[in-house]
Amino acid sequence: xxxxxxxxxxxxxxxxxxxxxxxxxxxxxxxxxxxxxxxxxxxxxxxxxxxxxxxxxxxxxxxxxxxxxxxxxxxxxxxxxxxxxxxxxxxxxxxxxxxxxxxxxxxxxxxxxxxxxxxxxxxxxxxxxxxxxxxxxxxxxxxxxxxxxxxxxxxxxxxxxxxxxxxxxxxxxxxxxxxxxxxxxxxxxxxxxxxxxxxxxxxxxxxxxxxxxxxxxxxxxxxxxxxxxxxxxxxxxxxxxxxxxxxxxxxxxxxxxxxxxxxxxxxxxxxxxxxxxxxxxxxxxxxxxxxxxxxxxxxxxxxxxxxx
Amino acid sequence: xxxxxxxxxxxxxxxxxxxxxxxxxxxxxxxxxxxxxxxxxxxxxxxxxxxxxxxxxxxxxxxxxxxxxxxxxxxxxxxxxxxxxxxxxxxxxxxxxxxxxxxxxxxxxxxxxxxxxxxxxxxxxxxxxxxxxxxxxxxxxxxxxxxxxxxxxxxxxxxxxxxxxxxxxxxxxxxxxxxxxxxxxxxxxxxxxxxxxxxxxxxxxxxxxxxxxxxxxxxxxxxxxxxxxxxxxxxxxxxxxxxxxxxxxxxxxxxxxxxxxx
Numbered sequence: 001x002x003x004x005x006x007x008x009x010x011x012x013x014x015x016x017x018x019x020x021x022x023x024x025x026x027x028x029x030x031x032x033x034x035x036x037x038x039x040x041x042x043x044x045x046x047x048x049x050x051x052x053x054x055x056x057x058x059x060x061x062x063x064x065x066x067x068x069x070x071x072x073x074x075x076x077x078x079x080x081x082x083x084x085x086x087x088x089x090x091x092x093x094x095x096x097x098x099x100x101x102x103x104x105x106x107x108x109x110x111x112x113x114x115x116x117x118x119x120x121x122x123x124x125x126x127x128x129x130x131x132x133x134x135x136x137x138x139x140x141x142x143x144x145x146x147x148x149x150x151x152x153x154x155x156x157x158x159x160x161x162x163x164x165x166x167x168x169x170x171x172x173x174x175x176x177x178x179x180x181x182x183x184x185x186x187x188x189x190x191x192x193x194x195x196x197x198x199x200x201x202x203x204x205x206x207x208x209x210x211x212x213x214x215x216x217x218x219x220x221x222x223x224x225x226x227x228x229x230x231x232x233x234x235x236x237x238x239x240x241x242x243x244x245x246x247x248x249x250x251x252x253x254x255x256x257x258x259x260x261x262x263x264x265x266x267x268x269x270x271x272x273x274x275x276x277x278x279x280x281x282x283x284x285x286x287x288x289x290x291x292x293x294x295x296x297x298x299x300x301x302x303x304x305x306x307x308x
Numbered sequence: 309x310x311x312x313x314x315x316x317x318x319x320x321x322x323x324x325x326x327x328x329x330x331x332x333x334x335x336x337x338x339x340x341x342x343x344x345x346x347x348x349x350x351x352x353x354x355x356x357x358x359x360x361x362x363x364x365x366x367x368x369x370x371x372x373x374x375x376x377x378x379x380x381x382x383x384x385x386x387x388x389x390x391x392x393x394x395x396x397x398x399x400x401x402x403x404x405x406x407x408x409x410x411x412x413x414x415x416x417x418x419x420x421x422x423x424x425x426x427x428x429x430x431x432x433x434x435x436x437x438x439x440x441x442x443x444x445x446x447x448x449x450x451x452x453x454x455x456x457x458x459x460x461x462x463x464x465x466x467x468x469x470x471x472x473x474x475x476x477x478x479x480x481x482x483x484x485x486x487x488x489x490x491x492x493x494x495x496x497x498x499x500x501x502x503x504x505x506x507x508x509x510x511x512x513x514x515x516x517x518x519x520x521x522x523x524x525x526x527x528x529x530x531x532x533x534x535x536x537x538x539x540x541x542x543x544x545x546x547x548x549x550x551x552x553x554x555x556x557x558x559x560x561x562x563x564x565x566x567x568x569x570x
Contacts, residue, residue, distance in 0.1 A: 029534035037311055037399075037532075049534075057549040060569070064527050064537035069354045071529060075536045078550075222354045250354065273529040274349065274358060276311055276399070 006290035007297040008283065010044075010264055012242045014165035014190045015126050017044040017099055017265055019286070020298060021255065021279050024246055024269030025050055025103035025129060025169075026075065030089040031096065037276040042283065045099035047267060048089070050131055052105055053114050055081035065202055065211040070221030070248070071270060072200050074214035077105060077134075082118045094124040101167065105131040108138050109157045116162035128164045130154060132184075133171040133196050145171040145196075148183035155187035167244065170194040170235070172224075177231050178238040185239045193244035193267060194235060195228045221270040222248040229261050236262025236303060250278065252285025262303040309402060309532075310335050313395045317372050319388070324449040325379045326422065327388050329396075334371040336400050340364045342429035343405025343523055343559040347531040348375070349397040350390065356383045358529050361554070363426035363500070364401065373398075376425040376452065402531045403558045406430055406498050406521050413496045415439035416486070418509055420479055420501020424452055426523050426559075430498055440465070442486070444479025444505070448472035480508040492516035499523070503570065510562045520562040526553040541569040 008019035022045035028034060031046045040046065058078025065072050080088065085102075093100050102125050106112035112130065119125055132145030132154050144150045151168070159166050168184040170177055172195035181192050197218025202211040210216070228247020236243045245263030249255050250271040258266045271278045286298065295301060317330035336346065347359035360383055365376040379388040390396065408430070415438055417427040424443055431439060441464040445451050451473060453464060465482050466474030475482060479501070487495065495516075499509045500523035513520035526538035531554045539550035540557070543566045551557060551564065 027534060029532070033530075033532045033534045036309055049536075058536060058539060060541070061537075061539045061550075062527050063539055064529055064535065066356060066358050069357055071358060073529075073535070073537060078536050078539075221357055270357070270529070273535055275397075276532070 004296075006287055006295065007299070008286060010299060010302075012191055012264055015099055019044040019283050020259065020265040021283050021286075022047055022099070022101065022244065022265055022267045023272055023279060024267035025101075025131070027269040027272045030093065032089070032092045034272070034276055039280065041097040042280050043098045044265060044283075045101055045126070046093075046096070047101040047103050047129055048093070049079055050077045050103045050105050051079050051082060051085050051115060052077065053082050053111050053118070055079065055084065060213045062212055063214075065217070067200070067202055067219065068223060070219050070223030072202055072212060072217035072219050073197070074212045074217035076214065082115055086118070086122070090122060090124060099126040100124055101127045101129050103129040103131055103169070104158070105134045107134055109153060112154050113157045113161040116158040120161075120163050125164060127167055127190070128158060128162055129167040129169050129193060130158050131169050131196070133169070133173070143171060143173070145180060146174050148179050151180050152183045152187035155184045155189050159188045165190040167191040167193050169196055171196045172227060172231055173199050178234050181235045181239050185241050189241060191242040191244060191264075192235060192239065193246065195224070195231050195247045198224050198227065220248065222250055222254075224248045225254060225257075229257050232258055232263050233261040233305065249282070250274070252282045252289060255282050255286065256289060256301065259298070259302050260305050262305065264302060309400055311397065311399045312336075314373070314398045315395045316390055316392055318392055319390050321388075322376070323452045326450065326452055327377055327379065328365070329375045329377065329387070329390070330368060331373045331375065331396065331398065332371055333373045333398055336398060337367045337371055337373045340367060340373065340401040340429075341405035342408065342433055343426050344401040344403050345426075345531070345558060346373070346375070346398045346400030346402065348387075350383050350387045352397075359397075359399065359531065360384075361402075361525065361528055361531055361558075363523065363558075364429055365425045366429045366432045374428075376422070376428065378422045399531060403554055404556070406523070406559050408433060410496050410519060410521065413494045416483065416495060416497050417441045418479060418483055418497060418499040418501070419443045420505035421445055421450065422452075423499070423501030423505075423523070426500050427498060440486075442467075442479050442482045444468070444482070444501070445473075446470065478505065478508070480505060480512060483509060484512055487512065487516050487518070492518050497521070507567055510567055513562060521559050522562055522565070523559045524553050524557050524565070528554050530554070541566040543567075
């Protein structure tokens with residue numbers, strides 16, 4: 001390749017990324033928290049912490065506990081709410097030269113729509129990522145994302161109220177994730193991202209109490225990676241829209257696994273907590289992998305998984 | 309704040325299951341203030357996965373950061389077996405330390421067990437005549453400071469739960485006795501230790517109208533304000549519902565915290 005650098009840019013159709021590495025929502029704050037430790041403009045994108053219409057204080061502690069090769073969290077989607085986000089967080093995001101994805105959630109269709117509408121016209125925001133794992137208050141608290149119809153309705157509502165491309169973030173806590181992926185594709189989603197955390201529980205055997213105040217939490221970290229790779233593989237076969245893969249990526253090899261499985265880009269989550277510089281290392285590792293393999297373009301490996 | 313691999317200068321046992329580690333980290337040692345902490349990672353592997361917060365126990369010379377710790381779990385057990393010349397990964401210094409301006413009065417440093425860690429750094433920065441150390445341990449074998457930490461504790465009153473050394477009882481009994489004897493006037497309290505002990509200390513301080521700063525700990529993943537895991541309930545008087553130990557603390561004024569809900 002005559003020492004020429006491999007192309008890392010990927011095109012999702014609605015958004016071009018300088019490289020396929022995005023920080024996952026809830027693990028990188030609003031970018032600002034990491035500005036002294038990380039060159040934020042090096043990133044392919046930043047998915048900021050989940051945003052709701054009103055401020056949300058989050059769950060009582062304990063909110064996190066480490067589990068084998070992973071962690072359980074029940075933060076409770078703490079965030080400052082739409083108004084404070086626009087006033088206090090957007091000005092910093094506007095200074096960055098990377099793609100900004102705003103993760104949004106609601107407890108009703110109206111709330112999803114209201115957050116999407118509130119973010120209209122903010123140029124610094126390149127896309128919305130819709131968290132459909134929230135309980136549907138109007139329908140008995142079942143998560144929107146566990147049912148294809150409610151998943152589709154949330155997608156339609158956000159698309160109708162927003163002027164941004166819409167990525168739907170899928171929950172793995174379903175019988176067949178492909179059914180949900182197809183439903184949101186049909187509803188008009190521009191992309192899907194997966195997987196959100198797996199529901200889990202950990203109990204202190206001395207006290208007999210769950211380790212988290214919330215009883216259950218979302219499991220993330222390397223422990224869930226094989227599950228995530230499988231689901232990304234399944235969904236990439238089932239839909240035409242781009243798939244963004246995530247779940248336990250801590251180094252470039254893990255990220256490559258997702259790309260080969262069919263993801264067009266990846267998100268890195270829990271690893272940011274452990275090693276703030278991890279995304280830059282993953283980007284460099286990908287470059288080196290392509291150089292050694294003499295592959296000129298990262299797009300050349302996407303979805304190339306062979307049947308055994 | 310910076311992230312770096314720091315070489316281990318020494319790592320020695322100073323009491324039962326208790327170790328003092330010296331780390332070559334001039335960039336962190338130079339900036340660190342008493343009460344601040346570092347996020348430390350003992351292995352590059354994925355088990356244990358997350359960093360853990362450790363109070364900074366002091367600075368030796370200009371380059372060496374001191375971490376006093378108890379081996380209680382997998383990570384600290386691996387840490388205790390690390391040898392001189394090996395390294396650990398540090399992220400820090402993090403958080404807000406003690407307000408030493410408040411300490412011009414008659415200072416009491418009240419420590420329960422390994423809660424002595426941040427207070428040793430406070431003592432290092434104070435005039436020896438300006439403070440009194442009160443430390444409580446479960447038993448004689450756990451006492452830190454009496455046995456080769458290299459840190460001299462001035463005016464150190466010691467209690468043990470089982471009476472095997474010093475006064476039998478809790479360290480908060482020492483505090484109560486001191487206030488009853490000398491009165492609360494001009495006294496200022498800095499404290500760190502198990503939650504139950506902190507609650508008792510805060511109760512005594514509130515009743516005696518003594519200003520009190522408390523160093524808290526919480527489960528946390530990042531130490532940077534991103535994970536929001538380390539929430540502690542704010543007192544009703546504050547215009548907040550939760551504080552985050554990593555960014556709002558780890559040192560708080562006692563009246564910032566809702567001690568009934570914590």
